[in-house]
Amino acid sequence: MDRETFLSELRDRLAGLSPEDREERLTFYREMIDDRMEDGLSETEAVAGIGSVDDVVAQIAAETPLMRLVKERVRPKKSRKAWEIVLLALGSPVWFPLLIAAFAVLLALYLVLWAVVLSLWAAALSLAVGAVGCLPLAVLYFVRGLPAGGCFILGAGLVLAGLAIPLGAGCAGLTKGLARLTGRLLLGLKTRFVRKEAAV
Amino acid sequence: MDAQLKRGFLDVCVLAAIQDGDSYGYQIIKDMKPYLELSESTLYTILKRLETAGLLTVRTAEHNGRLRKYYSITGPGLARITEFKEEWREMLTLYRFIAREEEPRG
Numbered sequence: 001m002d003r004e005t006f007l008s009e010l011r012d013r014l015a016g017l018s019p020e021d022r023e024e025r026l027t028f029y030r031e032m033i034d035d036r037m038e039d040g041l042s043e044t045e046a047v048a049g050i051g052s053v054d055d056v057v058a059q060i061a062a063e064t065p066l067m068r069l070v071k072e073r074v075r076p077k078k079s080r081k082a083w084e085i086v087l088l089a090l091g092s093p094v095w096f097p098l099l100i101a102a103f104a105v106l107l108a109l110y111l112v113l114w115a116v117v118l119s120l121w122a123a124a125l126s127l128a129v130g131a132v133g134c135l136p137l138a139v140l141y142f143v144r145g146l147p148a149g150g151c152f153i154l155g156a157g158l159v160l161a162g163l164a165i166p167l168g169a170g171c172a173g174l175t176k177g178l179a180r181l182t183g184r185l186l187l188g189l190k191t192r193f194v195r196k197e198a199a200v
Numbered sequence: 201m202d203a204q205l206k207r208g209f210l211d212v213c214v215l216a217a218i219q220d221g222d223s224y225g226y227q228i229i230k231d232m233k234p235y236l237e238l239s240e241s242t243l244y245t246i247l248k249r250l251e252t253a254g255l256l257t258v259r260t261a262e263h264n265g266r267l268r269k270y271y272s273i274t275g276p277g278l279a280r281i282t283e284f285k286e287e288w289r290e291m292l293t294l295y296r297f298i299a300r301e302e303e304p305r306g
Contacts, residue, residue, distance in 0.1 A: 025244060027269075028240070028269075031226070031266075031268055031269065032225055032226055032240050034266060035224070035227075035268075036226065038264065039226070050240055051239065056240075056241055059239060059242070060241055063242070063245045
């Protein structure tokens with residue numbers, strides 16, 4: 001890919017950033033490519049050294065705070081027509097609650113996921129506490145000269161421990177997976193904001 | 201490594217790359233290459249952050265018929281490096297204590 005193609009593709013893909021921010025970044029990448037070429041690389045090699053447009057966009061998305069991207073997106077690019085403003089204002093009792101409701105539903109779904117994980121953790125913890133609790137109780141039975149009862153309680157404790165350990169391991173995996181999913185969702189959301197197709 | 205900690209490290213690395221004289225983007229990346237593979241996007245973000253914090257200044261100068269941005273360290277930038285070194289001297293003392301505990305006793 002040559003320098004101009006790379007930069008113009010990047011410009012299209014960074015349509016979600018403010019014009020000043022976008023042009024400053026493009027100037028920076030242009031300088032980088034020129035410096036690489038001055039260092040003896042061919043134009044293609046110099047462009048390839050920067051990385052693919054996809055990679056660059058993803059990295060910029062990862063490093064830009066979400067709120068800034070949202071603000072940039074919400075800011076109207078050109079002044080709206082009078083009838084659009086009237087319609088937006090008149091419609092606001094309808095679309096505003098709907099927007100809030102949609103957001104609340106998504107947030108609730110996300111929280112429910114965490115709630116499930118939390119309840120599983122609680123179950124694992126209670127099993128573990130039960131298992132540990134069985135130990136002194138069994139000792140007590142043995143000391144009092146009730147070996148049958150002691151064996152039963154010891155067995156029950158082992159069953160509880162046997163349930164608690166895999167459940168706890170599963171919970172840890174689930175927590176890690178959900179945390180990773182959260183990160184990926186956030187990055188996906190940000191990438192969408194940065195990418196905003198030029199046609200919009 | 202913790203993201204916050206890494207960010208602080210990278211900031212000081214870039215400051216250190218310009219502490220002996222003005223430098224430009226590609227030169228900074230080349231200077232850091234033996235120690236750290238720094239991408240252009242990351243460098244851009246760091247430079248922007250350091251500029252906003254007043255730790256470096258930027259000027260544009262002509263070079264071979266095109267424009268290039270040069271970065272110079274400021275007084276607060278130099279102070280940040282000194283501060284970082286002092287912090288890490290303490291950290292190293294603690295590290296030696298921790299590492300010593302790992303060795304077998306006796």
